[in-house]
Amino acid sequence: MNKGMDRRTFLKGAGALAAAAALPVGLVEVAWGKKPGETFTFAYISDAHITQISGPQFVKNFDKGLQKAVLEVNFMDPKPDFVVFGGDLAQLGKKEEIDHGLEILKDLTVPVKWVIGEHDYYLDLGKYWQEKVSPLHYSFDHKGVHFVVLNSILTHDDWTHKRWPTAEERMHQMARLDNPEGSPFMVKDEQLAWLKGDLAKVKKDTQLVVLSHSPLYKVFKPWNFWTDDAEKVQALLKPFQSVQVLHGHVHQVLYNQIGNISFNAFMATAWPWPYPVSYNQLPNKVPDMTVFMNRADPFKERDGTGWGKIDIAGNRGVAHHYELWENSSRTVRKESGKKQPADDTYQDPKKRITPQKHY
Amino acid sequence: MSRFALNGAVAMICALLLTAVSARADEFTKDDLKKWDTAFQSVMKEGEKLFHSGTLGKNSVSCDMCHPHASNTHPETYPKFQKQIGKVVGLRDMINWCIQNPQEGTPLLADDPRMFALEAYIHWERRGVKLEPGKH
Numbered sequence: 001m002n003k004g005m006d007r008r009t010f011l012k013g014a015g016a017l018a019a020a021a022a023l024p025v026g027l028v029e030v031a032w033g034k035k036p037g038e039t040f041t042f043a044y045i046s047d048a049h050i051t052q053i054s055g056p057q058f059v060k061n062f063d064k065g066l067q068k069a070v071l072e073v074n075f076m077d078p079k080p081d082f083v084v085f086g087g088d089l090a091q092l093g094k095k096e097e098i099d100h101g102l103e104i105l106k107d108l109t110v111p112v113k114w115v116i117g118e119h120d121y122y123l124d125l126g127k128y129w130q131e132k133v134s135p136l137h138y139s140f141d142h143k144g145v146h147f148v149v150l151n152s153i154l155t156h157d158d159w160t161h162k163r164w165p166t167a168e169e170r171m172h173q174m175a176r177l178d179n180p181e182g183s184p185f186m187v188k189d190e191q192l193a194w195l196k197g198d199l200a201k202v203k204k205d206t207q208l209v210v211l212s213h214s215p216l217y218k219v220f221k222p223w224n225f226w227t228d229d230a231e232k233v234q235a236l237l238k239p240f241q242s243v244q245v246l247h248g249h250v251h252q253v254l255y256n257q258i259g260n261i262s263f264n265a266f267m268a269t270a271w272p273w274p275y276p277v278s279y280n281q282l283p284n285k286v287p288d289m290t291v292f293m294n295r296a297d298p299f300k301e302r303d304g305t306g307w308g309k310i311d312i313a314g315n316r317g318v319a320h321h322y323e324l325w326e327n328s329s330r331t332v333r334k335e336s337g338k339k340q341p342a343d344d345t346y347q348d349p350k351k352r353i354t355p356q357k358h359y
Numbered sequence: 360m361s362r363f364a365l366n367g368a369v370a371m372i373c374a375l376l377l378t379a380v381s382a383r384a385d386e387f388t389k390d391d392l393k394k395w396d397t398a399f400q401s402v403m404k405e406g407e408k409l410f411h412s413g414t415l416g417k418n419s420v421s422c423d424m425c426h427p428h429a430s431n432t433h434p435e436t437y438p439k440f441q442k443q444i445g446k447v448v449g450l451r452d453m454i455n456w457c458i459q460n461p462q463e464g465t466p467l468l469a470d471d472p473r474m475f476a477l478e479a480y481i482h483w484e485r486r487g488v489k490l491e492p493g494k495h
Contacts, residue, residue, distance in 0.1 A: 051419060059418050061461065176411060178427035223427055271424060271461075274431040280488055281428070295431070298457065299443040359433075 040143050043076065043110075044308040045069045046086030046248030047268030049119065050101040058100055061301055062091075065269035066104045069307040072323065074109050080309060081142065082110050086248030086266060087117025087153075087213035093171050095128050102132070113140070117213040117248060118153040118185070118224075122174040123167050125160070126151070137191055139198050145207045145312055148198060152187050152212035152227050152247075159183040177223050177273075184221060184228040185214045192229070195236055207312065208243045216245050217256060217263055220276035220284040225250050237261055242336070244318050246310065253322050255332055256287035257340035264310075264320045264332065264341070272296045272304025275358045291346040293324060294355035300326045399479065402472075406480030409473055416462020422477075425461070429484035436494040450478060 048066040051059040073083055085105065090097035098120065105112065114134035116126060126136050136151040154160075160183075164170040173181055187195075202208070210216065216233050219225035227233070237243045243261040251273035254265035275292055276284035296304030303326035311319040317335040324330065334341040346352050410429065413421035426432050437450040444452070454477055455466035467474045 049424075053418050059420060061420075176423065178423055273425070273427065276430075278430040279428045279484070281484065281486075297443070298425075298461070301461075358431075 038143050038314045039311060041076075041078070041080045041309055041311050043073045043080040043083045044086060044246060044266050044310060045073065045083055045105075045269060046266050046307075047088040047117070047251055047270055048101055048104075049088055049091045049268065049270035050097045050104075051091040052094055052096045052100070058097075062270045063100075063104065065271075065302060065305055066101065068302065068325070069269045070104060070107050073307065074107065076309070079110055082113055083108055084113045084211055084246065085115065086211070086246070087115045088119040088248065088268075088270075089117070089133075090120050092168075092175060093120055093123030093128075098128060098132060113147070113149065113211065115149055115211050115213050115248070116151055116153065118174050119171075121151075121153055122160075123171040137194065143312075144314075145209055146202045147209045147211065148195065150187055150191065150195070150210060150212045150216075150233070152214045152216065152233075153185045154188045154191075155183040155186055180222075182224065184226055185224050186228045187212075187216075187233055188229065192232055192236065195233070199236060199240075202240075204239050205241050207318075208237065208240045209312070210237065210243065210245045212245065212247050214249045215247050215254070215256075215263060215265060216261075217258060218285055219250070219254070220282075220286070222279075222282055223273075223276060225276060234258060234261060242317075244334070252304075253293040253324075253330065253332075254287070254290050255320075255341050256289065257334070262318065262334045262341055266308040266320075267293070267304065267306045267322065267324065269305055269307065278358050289340055289342075289347075291330075291343045291352060292356045292358050293322075293330075294327050294353075295358055297326065302326055402476050403479040403483045405473075406476035406478070406483075409476055410480050415458050415467075415473070416464030418463045420462045422457065422462075429481045432481050432485070433494075434478070434481050434485050435488045435490050436492065439493045439495065442495070450481065454478070454481075 045066070049062050050066065051062055053059060073080065089101040089105075116129055116134070116136050120126070120129050130136060137149055139146065139148045141147070160170070164173060173179055174183075176182065199208075210233075212227070214227045215225060216227050216230045218227070218230055238259060238261075240260060245261060245263045247263070247265050248268070250265045251268035251271065252265060252275065253267065254263075256263040272293070276286055293304060304324070306322065306324045308323060309321045311321070313319065315336055317333060317338070319331055319333045320341075322330040322332070330346070331344040332341050333344065346356065409415060410422040410426075413419040415422070422429075432450070432453075434450050437453070438447050440446065441448045441453070451467075451469060451474055454474065458464045459466055
């Protein structure tokens with residue numbers, strides 16, 4: 001949203017109808033570029049981490065984040081064509097957590113495309129998710145764009161099936177981000193073979209959008225900001241003219257470009273994560289081009305969190321809008337013909353602000 | 360002074376001197392270093408466990424959920440002016456703030472062994488970073 005507009009205060013003080021009629025500019029799809037091409041918008045909500053304390057008690061902070069995203073996406077005008085949920089609806093994969101999250105998300109007035117995260121998966125290996133929510137990998141076409149959803153949070157069979165005495169223990173181990181006993185995320189060969197077959201039917205000049213939970217490149221292995229067989233996925237995406245990968249997991253604004261593939265990550269609705277540059281004991285490969293989001297203020301519960309919307313602007317490129325709840329919103333565009341994405345305001349190092357420096 | 364008493368006094372002085380030689384305050388052995396490091400590591404490991412436990416507060420939220428490897432805690436910058444509190448505070452004030460707010464729990468006393476353990480872990484993960492008290 002625009003600087004100076006306090007949406008929280010605004011929504012509190014206004015009736016829902018009045019609020020919808022006077023939405024800030026940041027929520028309205030804005031046409032950009034000069035060349036024609038079919039334009040559409042979808043929203044992105046991710047990493048809700050709904051956490052059951054016991055019985056009907058859930059962590060309120062995380063409920064509120066997801067509820068706020070649902071409310072704001074419903075206020076979008078024009079409506080997005082659909083919403084992508086980027087994974088980690090639950091914290092410990094429990095049915096109660098998935099059900100509670102779905103209860104909040106059912107208020108969305110547009111369809112949802114689902115991506116599974118490790119927190120949804122490692123209790124029952126995706127059984128309840130597939131029964132109740134969605135397949136784990138699939139593809140669909142929308143207004144000339146081919147979308148592929150991958151389950152990128154698989155790992156070694158030994159770790160999954162032999163290492164832990166119980167499913168609960170396995171889930172707890174995977175839920176700890178900085179776990180030295182953890183295991184790297186993978187897409188794995190079976191799904192790669194499916195992807196190869198799926199892409200064989202798609203023309204190479206079709207805009208491709210790949211949705212995964214983890215980044216399909218390597219940022220920082222100790223926190224699984226990483227997919228171990230990312231290069232194999234990238235090799236299958238390489239023949240296409242324009243590929244956009246959207247992912248969650250990292251709870252932050254993060255973007256990168258590798259050849260023809262643009263990568264953009266979105267914030268969580270639950271809490272923000274530090275950039276790996278903040279951990280000085282181990283090296284990282286955080287992309288230089290990313291302008292960091294502001295260091296989060298712990299006293300503001302929703303700071304560093306939010307949701308996103310993506311404008312697919314035909315042959316003009318893709319624009320990512322980051323709706324940061326306690327900061328100015330940001331837009332990162334990958335325009336056709338440009339080699340890499342750029343932030344509308346802060347890409348020039350001279351224009352960056354002090355809170356964007358992380359240490 | 361009787362001969363017996365004199366002998367006793369000499370023996371006592373010798374004993375004191377010997378004691379002083381074997382335990383001077385500024386001298387220690389490699390075994391001592393090992394012992395002290397083991398003691399520290401054990402407290403630090405206890406801190407790591409607490410930091411990841413979800414038991415400090417009442418809602419199962421653990422410190423590492425926002426601070427993997429204790430990152431973004433910046434122990435090297437404390438004490439500092441904490442703008443949200445409006446005065447200069449220490450790292451333990453912020454630890455207690457997190458226990459009370461995101462974790463919905465009761466603050467630890469300053470001399471609670473759990474507080475020392477948490478501080479030991481947080482500092483350990485930040486080892487090697489230069490001290491910059493007051494930095495925001």
